[in-house]
Structure formats: C-alpha cells, structure tokens
Amino acid sequence: MPKYILTINKKQHRIEADSDVPLVWVLRDYVGLKGTKFGCGIASCGACTIHLNGNPVRSCQLKISTVPATAQITTIEGIGEQVLHNVQQAWLELQVPQCGYCQSGQIMSAVALLRKKPNPIDKDIDTAMAGNLCRCGTYERIRQAIYRAAKMEAEVVTRDK
Amino acid sequence: MLAESPKTNRRDFIKTSGLATLGLLIGLDAKANLLNLSSDNAAALPVEINPFILIGADNTITIINPRPCMGQGTIQSVPAMIAEELEVDMENVTIIQSDGKSKYGAQTSGNSSSIRRLWLPLRKAGAATKEMLIEAASGKWSIAPTQCYAENAKVFRKDNGQSFTYGELVEAASKLSVPQEPVLKQKNEFKILGKPAKRFDLDDRVTGKAVYGLDIDVPGMVYAAILHSPMIFGKLVSIDDSEVIKIPGVIKTIPCERTMIYTTTDSVAVIASNWWAASKGRSALKVAWDKNGLDTTLDNKEYMSRCYTAAKKDGIRFEEFNDFQSKFETSQSKLDLTYETPFLSHVPIEPETATAHVKEDGSVEIWAPLQGPGETLEEIARYLNISTEKVKIHVALMGGSFGRKAYMDFIKEACFLSNKLKIPVKVIWTRDDDIRQGPYRPALLSHMQGFVEDGKIKGFHHHMIGESILGQVFKGLADDKADPWIGEESSPNNNKYIFTEAHKVSWTNVKTVIPIMWWRSVNASNIGWGQECFIDELAHLAGKDPLQARLDILEDERFRKVLATLAEKTNYHQKLPQGSGRGIAITRAFGTIVACCITATKSGNGVKLDSVVSVIDCGIYVNADTVKAQTEGNIIMGITAAIKPGIVFNKGVCAQNNYNNYPILRINETPKIEVYIIENAEAPGGVGEAGLPPVAPALGNAIFATTGIRKRNLPIDITNLTA
Numbered sequence: 001m002p003k004y005i006l007t008i009n010k011k012q013h014r015i016e017a018d019s020d021v022p023l024v025w026v027l028r029d030y031v032g033l034k035g036t037k038f039g040c041g042i043a044s045c046g047a048c049t050i051h052l053n054g055n056p057v058r059s060c061q062l063k064i065s066t067v068p069a070t071a072q073i074t075t076i077e078g079i080g081e082q083v084l085h086n087v088q089q090a091w092l093e094l095q096v097p098q099c100g101y102c103q104s105g106q107i108m109s110a111v112a113l114l115r116k117k118p119n120p121i122d123k124d125i126d127t128a129m130a131g132n133l134c135r136c137g138t139y140e141r142i143r144q145a146i147y148r149a150a151k152m153e154a155e156v157v158t159r160d161k
Numbered sequence: 162m163l164a165e166s167p168k169t170n171r172r173d174f175i176k177t178s179g180l181a182t183l184g185l186l187i188g189l190d191a192k193a194n195l196l197n198l199s200s201d202n203a204a205a206l207p208v209e210i211n212p213f214i215l216i217g218a219d220n221t222i223t224i225i226n227p228r229p230c231m232g233q234g235t236i237q238s239v240p241a242m243i244a245e246e247l248e249v250d251m252e253n254v255t256i257i258q259s260d261g262k263s264k265y266g267a268q269t270s271g272n273s274s275s276i277r278r279l280w281l282p283l284r285k286a287g288a289a290t291k292e293m294l295i296e297a298a299s300g301k302w303s304i305a306p307t308q309c310y311a312e313n314a315k316v317f318r319k320d321n322g323q324s325f326t327y328g329e330l331v332e333a334a335s336k337l338s339v340p341q342e343p344v345l346k347q348k349n350e351f352k353i354l355g356k357p358a359k360r361f362d363l364d365d366r367v368t369g370k371a372v373y374g375l376d377i378d379v380p381g382m383v384y385a386a387i388l389h390s391p392m393i394f395g396k397l398v399s400i401d402d403s404e405v406i407k408i409p410g411v412i413k414t415i416p417c418e419r420t421m422i423y424t425t426t427d428s429v430a431v432i433a434s435n436w437w438a439a440s441k442g443r444s445a446l447k448v449a450w451d452k453n454g455l456d457t458t459l460d461n462k463e464y465m466s467r468c469y470t471a472a473k474k475d476g477i478r479f480e481e482f483n484d485f486q487s488k489f490e491t492s493q494s495k496l497d498l499t500y501e502t503p504f505l506s507h508v509p510i511e512p513e514t515a516t517a518h519v520k521e522d523g524s525v526e527i528w529a530p531l532q533g534p535g536e537t538l539e540e541i542a543r544y545l546n547i548s549t550e551k552v553k554i555h556v557a558l559m560g561g562s563f564g565r566k567a568y569m570d571f572i573k574e575a576c577f578l579s580n581k582l583k584i585p586v587k588v589i590w591t592r593d594d595d596i597r598q599g600p601y602r603p604a605l606l607s608h609m610q611g612f613v614e615d616g617k618i619k620g621f622h623h624h625m626i627g628e629s630i631l632g633q634v635f636k637g638l639a640d641d642k643a644d645p646w647i648g649e650e651s652s653p654n655n656n657k658y659i660f661t662e663a664h665k666v667s668w669t670n671v672k673t674v675i676p677i678m679w680w681r682s683v684n685a686s687n688i689g690w691g692q693e694c695f696i697d698e699l700a701h702l703a704g705k706d707p708l709q710a711r712l713d714i715l716e717d718e719r720f721r722k723v724l725a726t727l728a729e730k731t732n733y734h735q736k737l738p739q740g741s742g743r744g745i746a747i748t749r750a751f752g753t754i755v756a757c758c759i760t761a762t763k764s765g766n767g768v769k770l771d772s773v774v775s776v777i778d779c780g781i782y783v784n785a786d787t788v789k790a791q792t793e794g795n796i797i798m799g800i801t802a803a804i805k806p807g808i809v810f811n812k813g814v815c816a817q818n819n820y821n822n823y824p825i826l827r828i829n830e831t832p833k834i835e836v837y838i839i840e841n842a843e844a845p846g847g848v849g850e851a852g853l854p855p856v857a858p859a860l861g862n863a864i865f866a867t868t869g870i871r872k873r874n875l876p877i878d879i880t881n882l883t884a
C-alpha cells in the first residue's frame with residue numbers, strides 16, 4: 001500500500017492508505033481527527049470543510065494522493081488549540097450550534113471568509129457560507145456570529161495599534 | 162442578551178462515554194449497596210438516593226439525563242429541572258446520559274415531550290432528595306427541618322448560618338424514607354428554570370471535540386457499508402462479490418437484513434477494515450433483486466391519485482358539530498378545495514450510523530446516536546433474543562435526527578452483523594441510503610370545505626386523506642376507524658376555532674407501501690397546511706383581513722394574545738410597499754401555540770422571502786434561548802418543507818439520493834428571522850417541533866398576498882410562480 005506524508009495542523013503524519021481515499025476519511029479514520037464530519041460525499045453539504053493552505057476545501061473531494069506533503073492542512077482541531085479562535089468565541093456568545101454536527105464545517109468556512117474579508121457584508125457571507133448546510137437551521141445565528149467575530153478581530157487590531 | 166456564563170470551558174460537563182465510566186453507580190436501593198462496599202472507599206462513592214441523582218461524599222453532584230440530545234438542548238434543560246429543586250448550581254453538576262435501564266422510566270426524546278412530561282416527576286425527584294438532605298441535617302443538629310434551608314448543595318441552619326454540604330449528609334439522608342409529596346418551588350422562586358442560560362455542551366461542539374455517533378471508535382471494530390434494494394423491500398436474488406473481495410481492506414460480504422418496525426427486508430453488507438474500502442466494495446457488488454411489483458406500488462403519484470379519488474367520498478368522522486353537509490349545501494358563500502403535502506425525508510447531516518459488539522457470551526454493547534435508549538434496549542433484546550440485562554447502551558450525541566434516529570433499523574443492522582462476526586461492527590449509511598430507504602413523512606391530501614356568513618367564517622370541514630403511521634407502522638388502526646392521533650391534532654379542541662354553524666373533521670385511510678414515520682412535528686405539519694391556507698381563503702371570501710378573520714372565531718385568550726403579539730411585532734396593520742405582502746398562520750401542536758408571519762416581495766416570476774416572525778406560547782419553559790433556537794430551526798425546516806422538493810418515486814426507486822437533488826434551505830436563501838416568546842405560568846408545552854406547522858401556510862398565504870397566486874400543493878417553486 002502506498003505511503004504518504006501529510007502536514008495536518010502543523011504536524012507531519014505518515015499514512016499508509018490507498019491512493020483514492022478521500023481526505024475526510026484519512027483525517028477521521030487514519031489520523032483520528034474526528035472533528036471533520038461527513039454528510040454527503042459529493043461537495044454538497046460542507047460538513048467536511050477544512051483548510052488547504054488557508055483556503056476552505058471540501059475534504060470529501062480530495063484524494064490523499066493529490067495532497068502534497070508540503071500542503072498545510074488545517075482542521076477544526078487546529079484553529080483554536082491554545083485559545084479559542086474569535087469565530088469559535090463568537091459562536092459560543094451567540095449560542096450558534098444546535099446539534100453542532102455541521103458546525104466544524106461552518107466554522108472553517110467562516111474563519112476562511114474573515115481572513116479574506118475582515119469586514120464582510122451580507123453578500124460575502126452568503127457566498128462564503130452557501131456551501132455549508134445546517135439541517136437544524138442555525139443560519140440566522142451564523143450570520144450574526146460572523147459579524148460578531150469580525151467586530152472582535154477589529155477590536156484586537158485597534159487595540160494593538 | 163444572554164447572561165454571561167462564568168465558566169466557558171467545561172469539557173467535563175457531559176460525559177459522553179456514559180455511565181460505564183463512572184463505574185460507581187450503585188443499585189436502586191442505596192442502603193443495601195452501601196453495605197457491600199468496603200469501608201475504606203465507601204466515603205468516596207456517590208450515593209444514589211434517586212436514580213437520577215448521585216451525590217458523592219466529596220459533594221460531587223451528578224445528574225442523569227434521561228432524554229438524549231439531538232440538538233434541542235435536553236442534555237442541559239432536562240437536568241436543570243432536577244437541579245432547580247435540588248438547590249444545586251448547574252455549574253457544579255456533572256451530567257450523564259441515561260443508558261436505557263428501566264429505572265429511568267421512559268427515555269425517548271420525541272413527541273416534544275422531554276420538558277412537559279418530566280416537568281413534575283423530575284422536579285419532584287429533586288425536591289424529595291433536597292427534603293431528605295434537610296431532614297438529615299436537622300437530625301444532626303437536633304432541630305426541626307423548618308429551621309433549615311438548602312442552597313448551593315449545602316443545608317444551612319437558619320439561626321446561626323452553620324452548614325453541611327450535601328456530601329456530608331448523603332449517607333444519613335439515604336437511610337430516610339423518600340417523601341412522596343415534596344413541596345415544589347413556585348415560578349417566582351426559580352433560579353435556573355425560565356432564566357436564559359448558555360449551553361455548556363456547546364464548547365465541545367465548536368471545537369470538534371463532541372463525540373457523535375459517527376465518531377465512535379471501538380477497539381478492534383470493522384466497518385460495514387450496506388447495499389439496500391434500490392426498490393425498498395426488494396427481494397435478494399443473487400450476489401456476485403468477485404470484484405468486491407479484490408479491493409484492499411475488504412474482509413468479506415455478508416447477506417444482511419434491514420429490520421423495520423413491521424417488516425424485514427434483504428440487504429448485503431460489505432465488511433472492511435475501513436469505511437472507504439467498505440463503500441468501494443459496496444459499489445463493486447453485483448446484486449440482482451426481485452422487484453416484486455414494487456415498481457408500480459412504490460409510487461407517490463399513484464398514491465396521491467387514490468387520495469383524490471377518496472376525497473370525492475365521505476370519510477370516517479372524528480368529530481362533527483351540527484350537520485355540516487346540509488349547511489354547506491344551502492350556503493351562498495362557500496369554498497371546496499384540496500391541499501397537498503409531499504413525502505419528506507429527515508436528512509440529518511449526520512447519516513444513520515451505529516456500532517455494535519455482540520460478544521461470545523451473547524451479550525451486546527451498542528454505541529449509537531439514538532433518540533430512545535429505553536426502547537432500543539428492549540427492542541434489541543427482543544431482536545437478538547437475549548435478556549435485557551445483556552444489552553448495554555451507550556448513547557452518542559446525535560448529529561440531528563428530527564425523528565429519524567428513533568427508528569432502529571440501522572442499529573439492528575449493526576447488531577445483525579456483529580452477531581455474525583462477534584467483533585465490533587460500525588455501520589455507516591450513505592446519504593443515498595438515508596434518502597432512498599425512508600421512512601418518510603407521509604404525504605397527505607386535505608379536502609377542505611367551508612362557508613362564510615355576515616363576514617365571518619361559520620362552517621368548516623377538514624377531511625384528511627392519506628396513510629397513517631399508527632396503521633402502516635404499528636398495525637394499530639382498524640379499517641373502519643379514524644386515526645386517533647391525527648384526530649386529536651386536528652380537533653377543535655386543539656385548534657380552538659369556533660365555527661358557529663357547523664364544524665366537521667373526518668378521515669380516510671389511503672394505504673401505501675411507501676414507508677412512513679414521524680418527522681419533526683409528525684402530523685401537525687400536514688394538518689396545518691390545509692387548515693391554515695383554507696382559513697386564509699375563507700377570510701378573503703368573507704372580505705376580511707386574515708388576522709381579523711381568525712380573531713373573529715377565536716375566544717381562547719392564549720391564541721388571541723399570540724396573534725395580537727404577532728400583529729404588534731410585525732407592524733401588521735401598517736401597509737407594505739407595492740409588490741410586498743404578508744401571510745400569517747397559527748397552529749397548536751404538542752400543547753404549544755405558535756403564530757408565524759412571513760413577508761415576501763415580488764422578484765422576477767416569483768417571490769423573495771424577506772422576513773419571518775414567529776411568536777410562541779409554550780407556557781412555562783426552561784431556557785428562553787433554547788426556545789428561540791428551536792423555533793428558528795423550525796422556521797428553516799418549515800420553509801424547506803414548503804419550497805424544496807418532496808420525495809418522488811420513479812418506477813419504484815426514489816428519484817433523489819443526495820443534497821444536490823434533494824436540497825434543503827441554504828444560508829443565502831434564508832430570510833431575516835425573529836422569534837418572540839409569550840411569558841406566562843401555564844403548564845409547559847413542547848418546543849422542539851411546535852414552531853414548524855405554521856411556517857408553510859404562512860408562506861403560502863404570503864405568496865397570495867404578494868402575487869394574487871394561490872398555491873395549494875406543496876412544494877412551491879417560489880422562483881417561478883404560476884396560478
């Protein structure tokens with residue numbers, strides 16, 4: 001069986017797996033990082049969203065063999081390791097999750113959005129978050145929490161100036 | 162605004178690993194068990210004064226939650242009822258999910274019953290325990306119990322403020338008799354109930370640490386992907402797995418079975434060392450199925466056409482006030498219309514999954530996202546033909562459910578396979594399985610007749626036509642009987658409308674083999690669609706504003722207040738700009754009244770949804786923020802049910818198999834949402850489902866108000882509206 005090296009949350013992992021195993025299953029079942037969820041397998045629900053070199057991608061669509069060892073993979077476990085990320089903090093403040101199953105993916109998409117657009121407007125949120133389904137229906141709170149997180153970042157920036 | 166939670170990071174709040182890890186839980190009779198413990202560790206052990214409450218000598222308080230959490234927050238709101246009366250701070254409590262044992266009573270999260278059914282029993286459990294602790298303290302001090310009070314897990318002397326912790330009292334308290342009628346607190350004395358509280362369990366849900374059913378990892382487990390018949394109930398004719406076993410990781414294929422509540426169907430499982438290999442194996446299977454005529458009977462259109470035929474005849478009467486038909490015939494101003502709702506799938510984002518280990522000694526251990534540990538325990542014992550003592554249930558968090566994970570088919574599949582292999586087996590369904598295999602919310606036809614006189618709706622007949630959950634699934638409905646569940650929900654007793662001339666509610670059972678089951682709000686979403694759109698149409702016929710027309714036939718003060726609040730919060734009496742319109746609806750389900758107002762604006766050939774406002778009267782409640790969250794979720798699910806496709810069968814096969822062809826609402830399609838709660842001290846009603854039924858009719862009525870187009874059949878393509 002082929003061997004691969006992946007850089008996940010800044011750590012290198014040696015993995016022996018078939019070349020076509022999607023990253024979502026590699027993360028969950030080979031590396032043991034189960035925060036990334038599975039919901040559809042066809043890039044339709046966003047539950048498996050991770051960052052590849054900082055960009056949000058659906059890990060159910062990425063075969064292990066296509067991910068170079070140098071690529072930086074970040075999962076939900078990697079974004080707020082020491083202190084909670086502002087997005088996670090805002091998610092708690094607004095009590096966004098219901099079942100929470102979709103929220104790893106939602107948070108990964110939101111973090112990527114704010115990195116690109118620190119002051120998003122409704123349209124930006126629609127575009128960045130439309131790929132993440134939530135059957136519990138937390139969309140209104142997700143939108144408010146993104147605004148809240150943006151404000152938190154802005155406060156930090158002003159304070160640091 | 163929410164109160165700030167002093168601690169925001171309490172990883173130990175939920176012990177998802179369940180009771181087993183505690184290892185200290187002692188039997189029903191605490192006294193007897195205490196004697197069995199060696200004297201040196203006895204002091205450290207928690208004492209079970211009551212099955213739901215464990216108190217350690219070190220004053221650790223553990224509360225058992227008997228209602229699994231599927232996102233509705235029972236993991237906190239149910240224990241809160243105990244904590245309130247026990248006088249312990251939720252911050253200092255560890256919560257553990259019950260494991261299905263009968264001592265915890267009914268444990269199914271369903272029927273929106275967790276708060277309303279446990280409101281008294283669990284508060285009594287907390288209060289009785291508190292009274293025993295107070296009695297123990299008063300004994301130690303040799304004063305009357307009335308000279309003591311409990312607060313924050315301690316009993317205090319009123320005269321000098323001295324105190325004992327509960328831990329110091331628990332052993333003595335456990336020897337006292339349990340008060341049968343403990344004194345409960347009044348609403349104005351509540352410190353936890355009714356106050357906004359943050360959910361501690363959310364910490365783990367935003368960091369990826371929460372353990373859902375799909376995340377269960379049992380040492381030595383293998384994975385199963387299961388091929389079900391494309392036509393549900395198809396008979397297995399032959400299996401060719403020659404390509405399957407070549408796939409690295411695949412261990413073997415096993416003919417399997419899917420046990421539904423009333424029947425068992427064939428399937429084929431591919432067992433592998435990892436899920437991806439199992440699912441690849443599944444795709445490589447060549448299986449022949451016998452159609453068994455299912456290509457013509459699994460057909461939603463054929464079913465609906467029989468419903469229309471049945472609509473031409475009288476149904477079985479649930480209730481009738483005055484002779485409706487004779488009044489209707491002579492009425493001058495009347496309507497006779499039909500309304501359709503489709504079959505729907507639950508599609509929780511976490512698909513069905515279960516892990517089971519049937520051991521050599523015949524016992525079984527199950528780890529699964531499930532709604533009913535008690536039911537599952539008994540059902541699995543029956544299924545495997547073992548005693549209930551041999552079944553151990555670990556409830557995992559559900560990644561959504563909406564009724565689906567109360568159905569145990571996927572759990573039995575894991576048990577079936579592990580029984581063959583005697584190693585832990587984890588079954589994971591694909592989205593394809595989830596959507597194609599059902600069970601679904603039943604499709605229903607409502608035949609509505611009504612008439613108006615003097616600007617008032619005076620006569621109303623709701624004839625519900627379709628398949629019955631009680632009949633199809635539980636075989637509990639005789640052909641000459643009306644479904645009592647649907648009857649109760651559609652009764653004037655429930656919706657409170659007063660039609661002074663005539664009112665009739667009737668039913669015809671049209672059967673189908675398309676498997677049905679409860680789906681969030683059960684029958685209420687189907688009933689609400691016909692009822693509330695038709696009231697709207699009659700209001701227009703009467704020349705009345707739809708909200709006023711409802712007030713004209715409602716005397717119940719709670720209904721009237723909900724409508725008045727809705728009018729106030731939406732500025733209902735203020736005219737909207739040209740091209741916009743509002744629709745309203747009000748329903749009662751699970752003892753809770755919810756009214757909804759949707760505002761829409763013309764856009765292209767259709768409409769765009771601008772805002773949704775819901776007002777909920779659920780009586781007394783535990784956590785305002787949870788009530789809001791559930792109602793917000795119901796609005797989203799209600800809109801999805803109204804405007805996204807229903808389940809369609811094509812030659813016996815469900816035509817949809819994933820979110821691309823069975824879409825649900827996305828954030829960019831979501832209107833602004835506001836929820837308001839009515840404050841009162843009425844008995845608690847259900848919260849998890851009651852917000853859903855008024856949403857679709859409010860939307861249909863909004864479309865009419867905006868465009869003049871009346872839609873009577875769901876789903877509605879709101880981007881392309883034609884009359």
Ligand code: FES
Pocket residue numbers: 037038039040041042043044045046047048049058059060061
């Ligand atoms: S599982 Fe990858 S997008 Fe749904």
Ligand code: FES
Pocket residue numbers: 097098099100101102103133134135136137138232510560561
């Ligand atoms: S919170 Fe349950 S699916 Fe989004």
